Amino acid sequence: MTQHHQAPGWTGPTAGRNAEQDAMRAVLRIAAMAESHGISFPVFPAVRSFLSEFHGLEHRPAQPGREVAAVGFSIDPEKARFRLVRLSRLAAGLRLGLFPVGVTTNDSVLAVGEDGQLLSFGHGGSWHLGDSALEGIENLASGVAPRRLADSEHAWDVTPSAAGGPVVGAVQAALTAVYVLHHHDVYTARSVRLTLTGLRGIGVEVAQRSIGIPRGPLDEALSPIVRDVEGVLAANGDGTGCEVRLAVEVPGAHARTPAGLVGFSARFGHRAMQADAIEVCLRVGAGARTGRIHGRVVDALRGLRPMP
Structure with missing residues (x-):
């Protein structure tokens, strides 16, 4: 007792x-x-x-x-x-x-x-x-x-490299999150979801596509994912006038973290005066503020914060 x-x-x-x-x-x-x-x-x-x-x-x-x-x-x-x-x-x-x-x-x-x-x-x-x-x-x-116990969002800006631009910067941020979330046993992502949303009016979704993460080292996944993202942007006016968001998708079934409880995203194009600025965000559902998952999320956020 x-x-x-x-x-x-x-x-x-x-x-x-x-x-x-x-x-x-x-x-x-x-x-x-x-x-x-x-x-x-x-x-x-x-x-x-x-x-x-x-x-x-x-x-x-x-x-x-x-x-x-x-x-x-x-x-x-x-x-x-x-x-x-x-x-x-x-x-x-x-x-x-x-x-x-x-x-x-x-x-x-x-x-x-x-x-x-x-x-x-x-x-x-x-x-x-x-x-x-x-x-x-x-x-x-x-x-x-x-x-x-309440939903929360932890958002901050990262600076894309002059050579890579916002597409490369956003993909790099997403792949970093894939590693950190897996390392801290929050969830293991197999894909990222690309969403283009128009900035005029009520924000109509222009395009959406799930892009698989190639097996192997994550640094080798950067180029193929960048090519896929650039292909979607090229088919939609290079994404001009749109918010471009890459979300690290939660697998349909995961033993440790229910889908939708924690999610990471990187976006750019959402600021008229700074269209290349990249914002990253870790969204934490209320249920992840308690129990064993809470400690894992806190550790993951600590690992994500050093993003430049």
Whole structure:
């Protein structure tokens, strides 16, 4: 059993207490309620472990929080029974497995994620409370600021070489991202998607093409991809008056990162006065702000930032 120090205001379990029987009854009842709504919640080992020790734990803040206001909570899956459909929708949006384990005194649902983390969902948004469920309830009790689960974009400019121009610069940036994302086990790309979007009016898509990345060293893939991109541009007025975007595509099936959760792109032509300027962007979905994928994305972003 996980050992912990009981904080002021906690009532219920103490370190080493085993509430497995009561906890599993509550889990089965929640599973039956979810099934009646046509939804389901997987019972991860982390859920069993956490509820076996902490089912029945109650907390009411006895002192101010360290960084934010301390929050009270009750660890009992059945107290979240009226939020099951909404929690299922949130899990689908985050592309993350969740199981409800209780509620807070500010009317949020507590849920354990598939990597063992503790999350909360309520009127104030969705939050990562701790990398483990125990860490999460201790953070709630002591008022440690949580991490918000929200989509984010990290964008910066890179300078194309005078000899290569924006096409070569954008392809180089995309291939660098292919390597970095694979190296940090975020996802392994097999293609890049070229999109030309007109800058007039509502931005009509002019052309789109998926370009495969040749097998072998990535530096040898540069020339064939550049030729393909230049061929598409030549067939569409050299891309004049268009935003040219190269996105590093996520494979249809990847064991570690759901498609659409993280994506990299490089674009140029989007600025009238600096048509050759290249902007690169790592888009991070809310579901990648928690669990093991969060650390891998942070490391990947650190590897991408040195782009000149």
